Amino acid sequence: MIQIRARAAGAAGVVAGVLLLTACGGDQAGSSGGGSNYVGGTGEVTQVAVEDRQPAPDLSGDTVDGDRLSLSDYRGQVVVLNVWGSWCPPCRAEASGFARVAEDTADQGVQFVGINTKEYSRENAQSFERSHGIEYPSLSDPDGRMLLEFPSGTLNAQSIPTTLVIDREGRIAARALTALTEDGLRDLIAPVLAEE
Incomplete structure (x- = not known):
């Protein structure tokens, strides 16, 4: 019985360690993530057959720059929706690539939209966009x-x-x-862009 408890405790410790290692931290200096850690992604990439697709919600609200935006404004275009926060290291790592792909695909009918989440300072979000050359709009979603x-x-x-x-x-x-x-981003967009 003691061995079983010891194994269960050991397994719980391993799981906790893995979650800690994969966390996208909001506790960095100058962060605006509210002091919370968020579990990073699984690495899973999913493509959905046309007949199995579900409608996206029509998200709308204020952007980081104070404008109004609705996803339905872009119906008829392929929309790349990226959830990010300036406090998130993987978000910083991918941001400049997103800016380049957004610029490269704009004339092909692709619209990028960000969702800036768990960001309590619009100034931090605006600074992030400037430093990474992001010119597409991002909805402001401070509370998620x-x-x-x-x-x-x-x-x-x-x-x-x-x-x-x-x-x-x-x-x-x-x-x-x-x-x-x-x-990887270009590969994710290409099959959807190729659809008629």
Whole structure:
């Protein structure tokens, strides 16, 4: 009986260690993540067949720059929706690549939109966008409520960063629960962009 408890305690310690190592921390100096840690992505990338896609919620609200934005404004375009925070190291790692791909694909009918979440200072978010050359809009979601608008059972944002690709009909076509390289991002978008 004691051996079983010792094994269970050991297994719990391993799981806790793995979660700690994969956490996207918000406790860094100057962070605005509210002092909380968020479990990073699983690395899973999911592509959804056209017939199995679910509609994305029509997220709307104020952007980091104070403008109004609704995802439905971009119906008919492929939308790349990226969940990020300036306090998140993997978000910083992928940001400049996202800015380049957004610029490269804009004339192909691709619109990038960010969701800046758990960010309590718009100045930090604006500084992040400037330093990484991000010119596409980002919805401001300081309390994470927008992420809860994805219906249960859909490909929702489960980690930070998460990237979703929404097809021209407003349906979720792909999701990446990981930071993406520039090539990985292009690979995620390409099949959806090729659809008629």
